[in-house]
Amino acid sequence: MTKEMFVITGMVLDETVWFSLVDLCEYAKTSPEQIIEMVEEGVLEPQGASVQTWRFDTKALKRLQVAIRLRQDLGVNLQGVALVLDLLEEMEMLRTQMQGR
Numbered sequence: 001m002t003k004e005m006f007v008i009t010g011m012v013l014d015e016t017v018w019f020s021l022v023d024l025c026e027y028a029k030t031s032p033e034q035i036i037e038m039v040e041e042g043v044l045e046p047q048g049a050s051v052q053t054w055r056f057d058t059k060a061l062k063r064l065q066v067a068i069r070l071r072q073d074l075g076v077n078l079q080g081v082a083l084v085l086d087l088l089e090e091m092e093m094l095r096t097q098m099q100g101r
Contacts, residue, residue, distance in 0.1 A: 015057070015058055018047075018057060019056045020054065021035060021036075021051060021054050023056075024060070024064065028065055030064070030068060035064065038064065038081075039054075041079060041082055043064075043067050043078060043081055043082045045060070046060070067081045
């Protein structure tokens with residue numbers, strides 16, 4: 001009998017953590033070009049005036065990870081990714097509001 005074992009790793013992030021472009025690439029295992037493209041399409045919104053000074057919060061890391069999965073697993077283009085992510089965030093906000101009632 002063969003047993004399968006799945007190892008899941010993760011990281012707990014504080015909401016006060018900020019990432020540089022290099023950090024974000026490392027954590028999401030993606031290229032700077034891909035992140036720059038996502039910023040240009042509105043998928044990600046960094047703080048900072050230039051690529052060298054960009055800083056991303058933990059929300060951006062989560063959005064990036066979901067965006068990568070949408071593109072790889074479902075073949076969604078960047079415009080579609082931006083729309084899906086915005087709708088998912090809106091749904092989450094509405095759920096939170098409904099639970100507060």
